[in-house]
Amino acid sequence: SQTIxxxxxxxxxxxxxxxxxECTVEGTSNPNLYWYRQAAGRGLQLLFYSVGIGQISSExxxxxxxxxxxxxxxxxxxxKLLLSDSGFYLCAWGGQHNSPLHFGNGTRLTVT
Amino acid sequence: DQQVKQNSPxxxxxxxxxxxxxxxxxxxxxxxxxxxxxxxxEGPTFLISIxxxxxxxxxxxxxxxxxxxxxxxxxxxxxxxxxxxAVYFCAARMNxxxxxKVTFGTGTKLQVIP
Numbered sequence: 001s002q003t004i005x006x007x008x009x010x011x012x013x014x015x016x017x018x019x020x021x022e023c024t025v026e027g028t029s030n031p032n033l034y035w036y037r038q039a040a041g042r043g044l045q046l047l048f049y050s051v052g053i054g055q056i057s058s059e060x061x062x063x064x065x066x067x068x069x070x071x072x073x074x075x076x077x078x079x080k081l082l083l084s085d086s087g088f089y090l091c092a093w094g095g096q097h098n099s100p101l102h103f104g105n106g107t108r109l110t111v112t
Numbered sequence: 113d114q115q116v117k118q119n120s121p122x123x124x125x126x127x128x129x130x131x132x133x134x135x136x137x138x139x140x141x142x143x144x145x146x147x148x149x150x151x152x153x154e155g156p157t158f159l160i161s162i163x164x165x166x167x168x169x170x171x172x173x174x175x176x177x178x179x180x181x182x183x184x185x186x187x188x189x190x191x192x193x194x195x196x197x198a199v200y201f202c203a204a205r206m207n208x209x210x211x212x213k214v215t216f217g218t219g220t221k222l223q224v225i226p
Contacts (some may be wrong), residue, residue, distance in 0.1 A: 006155075032211055043116075043218035044156070044201065051211050090155050098163070100146050101203075101214055103155030 002027035006091050006104035013111055019064075019078040021107050023091030026072065031093040033074040034101065035066055038088040050074060086111045115139045116204050118217035126225050131189040133220050135202030138183065142204035142215075147176060147187045150199045150219070159200075160187070192224045 003026045013019060025031050035047040046059045048066035056066050063082050067075045074091055088108050092101040117136045125131045133147075143164045148156035162169040162176045162185070169176050175188045189196055202217040 009153075034214075036216075043118075044203075044216035046213070046215070049211060049213075057211075092155075096212060098144065098161075100158040100161060102158065103148075105155045106153070108153065 002093070002102065004091060004093055004102060004104040006089075006107055008107060009105065010108045011110070013081050013109065015083055015111055016080050019076070019081050019085070019109070021076040021089055021091075021109075023074040023076075023104055024072055025074075025093045028072070028093065030071060032096055033068065034092040035074065035076050036090040036092060036103075038090065038106075040087070044090065048076070081111045083111050085109065114218075115142075116202055116215045116217040118202055118220050120220050121218070122221040122223070124223045124225060125192045127194055128191045131187075131192045131196065131222055131224065133187040133189075133200050133202070133222065135185050135187075135217055136183060137185075137204050139204070139206065139215075140183070141206045143207070144205040144212075145176070145178060145185050146203040146205065146214070147174075148201040148203060148216075149196075150201060156201055189222075192222075194224050194226050197222055197224045 006023050033050045036044045038044050050068045064078050088106050090106045091104045094101045115138050146161040147159045149159045150156040160171050160174045160176050162178050178185045199219045199221045201219045203214050205214045
């Protein structure tokens with residue numbers, strides 16, 4: 001069966017520090033991968049998606065970037081965090097044909 | 113531009129009664145609709161879905177209704193149980209540049225009172 005792993009679960013970082021969140025998927029090959037963010041009191045906002053290795057599309061301009069170095073690995077990064085980057089970050093896979101998205105347990109990021 | 117809207121941020125229902133969660137969308141290109149359930153500090157889990165060619169899909173206590181002309185869908189939970197207390201997200205999907213783009217609403221927090 002397919003599983004998705006995200007880490008870390010929580011993270012507190014100072015403004016201006018770098019960020020690296022990692023997501024890996026097991027049990028499937030060539031998945032579509034996604035990064036979403038849930039800000040306080042808001043819905044899930046799509047940040048990036050990837051349909052293959054090295055292929056990254058951004059939905060909104062921002063302080064973040066994403067990379068997909070391997071088929072089942074998706075990384076969210078920032079060179080310098082802003083206070084507004086605080087939120088709950090979720091990685092997901094799926095979305096092909098009629099399959100729903102499957103989410104990891106998320107990372108709670110607090111930028112201080 | 114909020115293409116998927118959940119206008120009720122919260123809902124309280126007595127245990128055993130029906131819970132009705134509503135969702136409206138604006139983009140007629142959406143072809144597939146989903147409901148997700150989310151507990152605090154966890155990722156959303158898929159609950160039920162419906163294709164745009166149908167008007168109803170049922171799975172146990174959960175039923176999703178789709179009214180395409182009104183661009184409205186609803187999730188019915190009957191009977192409601194305390195374990196159903198969570199945030200429910202409505203989502204809509206469409207093809208976008210070769211991949212399936214999923215847009216989420218802002219969520220409705222359901223509280224089922226024992």
